[in-house]
Amino acid sequence: MIIARYGATWVSSYTFGTYQAADNWQAQLLPVTQQVGGAGGVFDFFGDEQYPPAPLSVTKAFTVRGSDYNDVDDEIDAARAWTLGYPSSYEPKLFAHNRGDGATAATRIYTPAKCIAFKANEMTGKYLTQRVEIKFYCPDGLWYGETEQLYDHTFSSGANTFTLTNAGNYPALVNVWITPYTTNMTSCKVENLTYGGGANPEWTFTGTVLPSVTLRVNACTYHCANGFVEAYADLTLGTGQIPWLWLWPGNNSIRVTANPTSYRVYAYWNDTYLK
Amino acid sequence: MSTHQQRFVADILDASGNIVGPGPLFEILSVEVTEELDRGGQVAIVTPATDERVIDWVATNRKLRVRVREGTMATFIVQNMDYVGSGKTPTLRISGPDLLGELLYLTTGYNRTYNNLDLRTAVVGTTATSTSLLGGTGWTQGTVENYGNVTIEYDAQTRLAALITLAEQLGRHIRQGSTEQTLDFGLFGSSSGCRITNVHHALLRQSSKEAKLAYVAQAQIGTISADIENRILPLGKSKFDMRDATNASANIKVRAGQGPLGATTLITANIGPGTNPIPVTAGTGTNFTVGEEIWIGVSATWTTAHEVATVQNVAANSITLTAGTAVAHSIGDNVLQRPQFYVEDTASQASYGVRENTAQFNWIGPIDATILADRQQAADMLYAAVNARLTRHSESYRSYILSQVVNLPYDLRVGEKVRLTYRGNVKAWGENVFFIDIDDEFYVIKITRKFAATGAETASVAVANVSRPTPNNTNLVLYNLDTLRWVGLS
Numbered sequence: 001m002i003i004a005r006y007g008a009t010w011v012s013s014y015t016f017g018t019y020q021a022a023d024n025w026q027a028q029l030l031p032v033t034q035q036v037g038g039a040g041g042v043f044d045f046f047g048d049e050q051y052p053p054a055p056l057s058v059t060k061a062f063t064v065r066g067s068d069y070n071d072v073d074d075e076i077d078a079a080r081a082w083t084l085g086y087p088s089s090y091e092p093k094l095f096a097h098n099r100g101d102g103a104t105a106a107t108r109i110y111t112p113a114k115c116i117a118f119k120a121n122e123m124t125g126k127y128l129t130q131r132v133e134i135k136f137y138c139p140d141g142l143w144y145g146e147t148e149q150l151y152d153h154t155f156s157s158g159a160n161t162f163t164l165t166n167a168g169n170y171p172a173l174v175n176v177w178i179t180p181y182t183t184n185m186t187s188c189k190v191e192n193l194t195y196g197g198g199a200n201p202e203w204t205f206t207g208t209v210l211p212s213v214t215l216r217v218n219a220c221t222y223h224c225a226n227g228f229v230e231a232y233a234d235l236t237l238g239t240g241q242i243p244w245l246w247l248w249p250g251n252n253s254i255r256v257t258a259n260p261t262s263y264r265v266y267a268y269w270n271d272t273y274l275k
Numbered sequence: 276m277s278t279h280q281q282r283f284v285a286d287i288l289d290a291s292g293n294i295v296g297p298g299p300l301f302e303i304l305s306v307e308v309t310e311e312l313d314r315g316g317q318v319a320i321v322t323p324a325t326d327e328r329v330i331d332w333v334a335t336n337r338k339l340r341v342r343v344r345e346g347t348m349a350t351f352i353v354q355n356m357d358y359v360g361s362g363k364t365p366t367l368r369i370s371g372p373d374l375l376g377e378l379l380y381l382t383t384g385y386n387r388t389y390n391n392l393d394l395r396t397a398v399v400g401t402t403a404t405s406t407s408l409l410g411g412t413g414w415t416q417g418t419v420e421n422y423g424n425v426t427i428e429y430d431a432q433t434r435l436a437a438l439i440t441l442a443e444q445l446g447r448h449i450r451q452g453s454t455e456q457t458l459d460f461g462l463f464g465s466s467s468g469c470r471i472t473n474v475h476h477a478l479l480r481q482s483s484k485e486a487k488l489a490y491v492a493q494a495q496i497g498t499i500s501a502d503i504e505n506r507i508l509p510l511g512k513s514k515f516d517m518r519d520a521t522n523a524s525a526n527i528k529v530r531a532g533q534g535p536l537g538a539t540t541l542i543t544a545n546i547g548p549g550t551n552p553i554p555v556t557a558g559t560g561t562n563f564t565v566g567e568e569i570w571i572g573v574s575a576t577w578t579t580a581h582e583v584a585t586v587q588n589v590a591a592n593s594i595t596l597t598a599g600t601a602v603a604h605s606i607g608d609n610v611l612q613r614p615q616f617y618v619e620d621t622a623s624q625a626s627y628g629v630r631e632n633t634a635q636f637n638w639i640g641p642i643d644a645t646i647l648a649d650r651q652q653a654a655d656m657l658y659a660a661v662n663a664r665l666t667r668h669s670e671s672y673r674s675y676i677l678s679q680v681v682n683l684p685y686d687l688r689v690g691e692k693v694r695l696t697y698r699g700n701v702k703a704w705g706e707n708v709f710f711i712d713i714d715d716e717f718y719v720i721k722i723t724r725k726f727a728a729t730g731a732e733t734a735s736v737a738v739a740n741v742s743r744p745t746p747n748n749t750n751l752v753l754y755n756l757d758t759l760r761w762v763g764l765s
Contacts, residue, residue: 032729034681036473036490042492043681045731052730222284222298232286233294240344243279 001096001275002218006083006115006136008090009109010146013071014082017062017075017132022194024061027141027275028054049197053141053274056111058094061133064120072130076120081116084132094136095146096275108146109273113138142170145271152265155180159257161193164267166247172272173246175218178209178256179264184207188258190217196248203244207234219244220269282730287328288350292413292455293399296332299342302635304366306341306679306726308349310373312463312689312755313439313448313720313744316350319370324358329367339369345685350455352376369502375451378435381412387429387437390642391671394422394445408437409458417452420461426652427638428512440638444656447665448690463690464742471677471736472696489683489734491695494711495675496703497674504668505623506631508615509652509661512640516659517616518583519647520654527577527658529570534614538562542571542608543592551599552590554591555610560589562568563612568595570614571604580604583614618661623669628665632668635658667743674739675701675713683724683734692716695738719744 003023029051033042064079066072093110101107109196117135124214151164166172176190188209191202209215213227217235222244224232237244247269256265260264283300283306320341322329333339335355340350343750354371389397399416400407409415412434422445429437436709442449442460451680452459471489482490510516517527531537540559553571563569572581588595594610617631624630638659641649675695687693693730696714717738724734 032731034492034679034731034733036492036679036681043682045729072452146371222301224298230297232296234296240346242284242342242344 001098003058003094004103005095006113006134007086007092007095010095010103010105011202013093013095013167014079014086016060016134017064017079019065020059021062023058025056025058027056030054032036054143056113056136056138058113058136058138059133060136061131064130064132066128069127070229072128076130076132079132079134080118080120084118086115088114094138096143097226105147109143109271109275110145110146111138112140141274143168143273143275144172145273146217148268148270151265151267155256155261157261158221158259159255161253161255162265163251164247164254164269166249166269166271167254168271168273169249169271170274171244172269173219173248174217174267174269177214177216177219177243177266178205178258179210179214179266180211180258181262181264182259183262184211184262185263187254188215188260190245190246191255191257192245193253193255194248194251199238199240199250201241201243201245202238204236205231205234206236207231210244217244219246238275277442281529282344282607282732283341283348283726286342287332288340290336290338292338292350295337296328298328298623300326300328300333300339302326302328303518304728306343306348307723308341308386309721309723310349310450310689311721312742313442314449315375315379315435316351316373318349318373319368321359321366321368324365324367326367329369336373347650348685348726349454350374371405373451374456375435376408378409378412378438378709379433380412380548381434383429383432383437385430385552386526388642389425389427390638390649393426393427393500394425395419396462397427397441399424408434408441412454412456414458417454417457417459418461419458420447420557422447422461424652426642426649426656428640428642429638435674444636444660444663446604446666449752450689453688458494459690461689465691466716467684467687467691467693467719469684469687469691470681470694470696471680471738473699474747487684490681491677491697491736492679492681493677494699494713495511495676495678495700496698496701496708497676497739498672499674500672501723502668503594503623503627503671504628504632504665505576505621505627505632506619507622507628507665507668507758508617508631508633509636509657509663509664510633512638513644515640515644515650515653517577517654518614520577520658521651522646522655522658525577525658527620528619529572529575529577529581529611529614529616531611532615533624538612542604542606542610545603545605546600546601548599548601548681549599550604552593552595552611553600555603556592557592560594562592563589563594563610565589567595567613570611570744571600571608573608575606575611577616583664601630618665620665620669627671634664649707661740667741670741672741672743674737677736677738680734681732683722687719687722689719689722692696693738715740720744 005013005015032045036043044243064075094113095110099109105162113136116137119133126202186208192200224235284301286294286299287296289295303654308318310316335353337353341348350375352371359366398408398419398451437448448463450459469487471491473491540555542555567586573579582597582601587597639755641653643649695717698712701711720739721737726732
């Protein structure tokens with residue numbers, strides 16, 4: 001995988017140099033353990049579950065080339081401005097893609113990142129090149145598909161099961177919006193029927209959603225609104241469930257059971273990767 | 276963005292307990308939940324100081340319900356929001372009492388009396404009526420023991436302090452029930468089935484969280500108290516005592532009360548009811564004083580036929596009473612001056628020697644001192660109270676604080692028993708002091724569960740060989756402040 005750009009969007013971002021480029025980073029899972037009473041070994045708080053991903057520390061290095069001193073300095077200044085000097089309010093990201101995929105939107109991935117160091121030391125004897133090393137800190141520890149995945153369908157009867165696919169290799173949180181058409185919606189349940197280890201996630205909304213008003217249950221931001229009214233009080237989760245709804249890697253069978261049975265389902269998520 | 280491995284969130288509730296806002300607090304750095312026997316608990320969470328949902332929705336007197344994957348961990352009243360400017364990571368520590376703190380919002384008012392009333396009626400009432408201690412609080416019955424009748428009077432205590440007082444005086448305990456806003460009241464002390472042990476090697480099987488088996492890293496000596504009481508002389512309100520108790524099996528004893536020993540003598544002839552004056556050992560009658568009370572009985576034991584009378588006149592060989600004797604007495608019966616009533620634990624005295632104490636129970640007294648039935652009910656209550664105190668104080672109090680306990684079952688409650696098996700050094704004053712080998716059952720007095728941002732969950736558990744709260748604890752503050760207010764010191 002090549003880390004290719006840094007910025008708010010792929011289009012509006014800085015493209016790293018490719019000459020003598022080197023990416024240095026390591027995906028890690030954080031062990032959560034504790035020694036017990038001077039005993040050998042440790043107690044594992046996660047038991048038979050995997051540990052959570054650690055934040056990423058990424059170092060991107062490449063060599064800047066120019067036709068003269070000024071040209072090299074200008075290149076370096078531009079790189080510094082796009083990285084270390086990047087306005088944080090633009091929510092910068094690192095963009096990457098697999099080497100064989102090319103840089104199409106459908107295959108690109110990103111992770112939220114902040115530039116924390118920029119190194120471009122002058123070296124005697126190097127006139128038209130200069131080595132640049134830029135460090136980034138990526139708090140999520142996960143990568144997301146750049147293209148948001150969408151599911152948009154209108155149902156007219158019964159409980160409805162459909163498939164949502166997480167093309168990544170790590171569970172992806174999924175936002176689900178439901179809009180009844182002609183009559184008040186008085187109950188609505190969304191479940192992921194695909195077994196991925198442990199209890200399957202589900203949520204149930206017990207409030208009343210008026211026709212043409214959209215119920216938004218955004219798992220990514222833990223935000224529930226009935227139209228524009230905060231409505232978390234009417235949301236019930238499965239036993240022992242903390243996140244609201246997620247997709248396991250691969251195909252997920254999602255069932256919506258609602259009253260009335262005529263409604264529109266709009267779901268969106270980002271494929272999620274541990275790279 | 277959060278992952279499916281997220282461990283805990285906190286729902287935001289208004290003062291009435293209704294969820295508000297768009298969703299829970301989910302950027303929580305750590306959680307600490309403390310539950311303590313006979314005390315209100317404390318809860319604290321730490322969030323980033325810049326978390327917008329906290330800023331927008333959390334305020335003092337709102338409530339936060341902390342949920343972990345295993346269920347609701349605690350709901351607490353936001354009382355403090357302290358910014359902690361720790362270098363690069365400014366955080367906000369949100370803390371307050373658990374829901375038992377709601378019972379501080381209402382008082383008993385003045386002169387609230389429960390006269391020979393069933394305990395459950397006094398605590399809960401039939402429908403949580405305003406006359407019960409939980410009335411009007413929104414709280415209902417969890418598990419309340421079928422104890423029998425109680426007699427007690429309250430004056431301007433908070434409901435929480437009133438409940439704690441009642442429990443303490445009956446030798447019972449209170450804690451929050453297994454569901455929110457329910458109260459457990461009873462003896463507790465049942466075995467939890469939980470074993471806390473230190474281990475020689477952390478095994479994979481242990482890591483997979485075997486239920487009911489917790490692992491302790493370090494034991495620390497909490498309190499080893501030589502504060503033993505095995506003879507207690509109780510006094511209720513206005514120096515009310517146990518003389519009118521009706522419980523025939525009561526372990527009440529009596530002794531002369533004036534001076535170091537008080538005057539005593541023996542009856543020298545068999546006498547019937549109504550005899551006056553009563554003959555006593557030659558030359559001893561004048562040791563008594565006109566107007567004082569005397570106790571007459573087969574021996575100095577309350578359970579035998581006895582009476583308390585007032586001296587009207589004295590002579591060398593006899594004592595005249597104001598109303599004659601009430602019951603028959605025999606040669607050799609004791610006459611004791613100014614009787615004092617007490618209970619004692621002779622087994623404890625054999626182990627530790629006599630440790631005497633007087634105890635004041637200000638909430639116990641006859642509702643109407645001129646009515647015998649009222650005096651009897653209050654005397655029985657006083658006996659129950661002092662017996663409870665004797666049970667809790669007649670042996671040396673040993674408590675241990677078990678720190679860095681992992682895999683502590685979520686359903687373990689204060690007041691229950693755990694089995695502690697521990698071989699190793701214990702700490703006191705921060706140092707390893709000696710090696711102990713414990714394999715015994717202990718009462719759980721206090722549990723503090725800590726949830727770290729990493730997902731690690733550890734606990735510290737205070738256990739004791741006697742089921743009573745550990746003294747010198749900061750969580751006493753709420754209760755103590757309440758008591759101070761009652762006696763007028765603040």
